[in-house]
Amino acid sequence: MTMNTLKDLYIDQLKDLYSACKQSMSVVTEMGRVAQSRELAEALIAGNEGISRGMEALASLCNEHGEDPTGEHCKGMEGLVTEARKHALQADFGDDAVRDAAIITQYQRLTHYAIAGYGCLRSFANRLELDGDGAVLQDCLERTRDGDVHMTQLAEGGINKAAAQA
Template sequence: MTIKDLKDLYLDQLKDLYSACKQALPIVTELGRHAKSRELAEALIAGNQGIARGMEVLAELCERHDTDPTGEICKGMEGLTLEAKRHAIETDFGDEDAQDAAIISQYQRMVHYAIAGYGCLRSFANRLGLDGDGAILQECLERTRSGDRHMTAIADGGVNEAALDGK
């Protein structure tokens, strides 16, 4: 695809973020299966629901602009999911609390990619005069930031402290 202008870039980035979300879904499910903290496992389930909802929104926005959301492979998320698997699942943990801390860390790396994506898309949409798209993307951005803050609260609320002593 040749990107000639901001509209082309906007459509390309919609597809990129759709791909990122699609790649994140299975790894977040896997992270949830490895979480020992019930609160963390529940937050990961909610995170997956949010990711799926984000995919629906991105697909709807692509449809509005006669663009197929599939076909793009987000290399950034591809790397993040590989790292999440390596550092939070395949690593040999002697302590389940340390693994939970690793799960949060890797999940938040993926979420921060989505935050950047939604923020850029919202800015592009607003500059293009696509105010409806911009408002929808702002909602996605706020939901994603809220999920990120919730993960930080779980980490700060006990997971990181429990991981200190490696029981």
């Protein structure tokens, strides 16, 4: 697709972020299965629910613009998912708290990609005077940021301390 207008770029990035979210769900599920902290496992389940809601919002926005959200493959998220598997799932850990700290690290990297995507999309929507789209994307951005803050609280609230004592 040729990007001739900001609207073209906006639609392209909606699809890219949809792909990113779709790719991240499997690794978040996997990390949730191996997390030893109950609170972390619950946060990852909630994270996947948030990712799913974001995908629904992105699909709805694409459909409203006559576009199919599928077909794009986000190479950036592909790399982040590969890194998450390598550093949080496939690495050897001698301590469960250290693995949990690694899981938080990788989850937050995935989340920060989504935060950047939602923020850019919201700015594009606002510039294009797509106020309804902007509001939907702002909500997705806030929910994603809230999940990121919660992970930081888990890390600083005890997981990193336990990992440091390993």
